[in-house]
Amino acid sequence: MTFYALVALIAAIASFAVGATVLALSHRFKLYPGIRDRDVHTRPTPRLGGIGIVLGVAIALAVASQISWFERVYSDPFPILAIVAAAVVMLVVGVADDLWDLDWMTKLASQILIAGFLAWASLQIVSLPIGPENGITVLSPTLSLIVTVLAIVLVMNAVNFIDGLDGLVAGVTLIAGGVFFIYSYILSITTNQSAFNLASLTMAVLLGATAGFLPLNWHPARMFMGDGGALVVGMLMAISTITVTSQINPSSIDRSQLLPAFIPLLLPFAVLVVPLLDFGLAVLRRLRAGKSPFSADRLHLHHRLLDMGHSHFHAVLIFYAWTAVIAVGTLLFMFVPWEWALTAVILGLIACTVVTLAPLSARKRAEAAAQSSHDAHGPLARFDPLDAAAPPIDTEFDENDPVFDTLTRSRRQPEETR
Structure with a gap:
């Protein structure tokens, strides 16, 4: 070694x-x-x-x-x-x-x-x-x-x-x-x-x-x-x-x-x-569209993770997690009974799925509130991914930002009064 x-x-x-x-x-x-x-x-x-x-x-x-x-x-x-x-x-x-x-x-x-x-x-x-x-x-x-x-x-x-x-x-x-x-x-x-x-x-x-x-x-x-x-x-x-x-x-x-x-x-x-x-x-996607199977596009899984709201760093870690669960899970089959190894793999895959599909709460709250605020040109526009003023997709939101706090509080208030 x-x-x-x-x-x-x-x-x-x-x-x-x-x-x-x-x-x-x-x-x-x-x-x-x-x-x-x-x-x-x-x-x-x-x-x-x-x-x-x-x-x-x-x-x-x-x-x-x-x-x-x-x-x-x-x-x-x-x-x-x-x-x-x-x-x-x-x-x-x-x-x-x-x-x-x-x-x-x-x-x-x-x-x-x-x-x-x-x-x-x-x-x-x-x-x-x-x-x-x-x-x-x-x-x-x-x-x-x-x-x-x-x-x-x-x-x-x-x-x-x-x-x-x-x-x-x-x-x-x-x-x-x-x-x-x-x-x-x-x-x-x-x-x-x-x-x-x-x-x-x-x-x-x-x-x-x-x-x-x-x-x-x-x-x-x-x-x-x-x-x-x-x-x-x-x-x-x-x-x-x-x-x-x-x-x-x-x-x-x-x-x-x-x-x-x-x-x-x-x-x-x-x-x-x-x-x-x-x-x-x-x-399959490219053949269905009548294109070469090796033509380029922006619909790969890592692109989709970014579009879901994950930061660049989070998307990479998610790929690492899937790889580690499957690799280490396969290794377990050599050392423990298959029932335990299979259980570990299933639990790991469930955890990876939850992390992959769960949106980043801060980003999603900010996006939803910004899109419903009709403030297309004000300070809230930077939280709206549909607006030209939006930050890059892997920019992190700071929940201590006073604008963000005001935005999410105004978003929550109608729900609390109902």
Whole structure:
């Protein structure tokens, strides 16, 4: 575990150092796009944070190759070289899209080609926890290729779709990836595998790189990871998950061990329920409107949270909460009876739902009172989101504001006299 922490620390330092350098160069040479209608931020911000993340991962993997404890991982260096090469190519495509807005067919084609290359490099899903014999199915080479490509492309796009708020993707990755790392580490020990394996190493360096980038991306963000960063993060999460299946010998697993053994395979997809839901809803919404499924809009889940009245910070925390409940809840199934784990997950989901749907009381009271006050140009107008004088959506209301106090008191009085 100490050496995993070491390579993660190296990835974090490298990611932050490179990111800070890229940030300075981006401002010096104005390497940032203009503000789009769907953007939440209000000032031009560089979107090249993916460069720091990818270089942080590459540098940490290079250092790990010189550590004797990882000798078994590097006994066949081709898969690692394939991961680095795929990450660099995906970064280039993403950066090109961030700077010049590539069409969706070009981006999708590149994702499929990169996923196919990784599958060709033996990074494939070899079995699934379903089937008549011992509850598992060993996939044919063709089916393994298809399932692997679909999984990688799906996770890449799901992660990219939620990259709309400061610190969202980096924080979700740290939560989900941290739990996944624990899974893969425990699995490698319980199945008599080496604790030093490609799945755990890939996730460790990804965690370090995203942790190093997060200070630059925390609200208010000085830099975004952009498509180049989000697509690479999704790709590495998918690859780390897929690599786990190659560590499992299907014939050595009986039904009683099946769920713990394959939870690492299911975990990232469970954790990405919200992004995958956002992705599915977006595709259906756009197809129904006769548009490309990859066209952009401002109806993603994080946009809806802001429109409901949540501040930018609250919306990010809500995504963190959903991720933590599902990730930690899945982990509980390995250590406690399933009834207790299921109960904990249900209670956590209920709490997340209440927080998500409950409007911020101060904001809603102010908005309702302002809209009924017919004071379109006075001091109350700033509380009305339908008025041009309204503050940005993530501006917090101060309940000690005398204007706010007068406003809400006048709103309550008719109800009290009835």
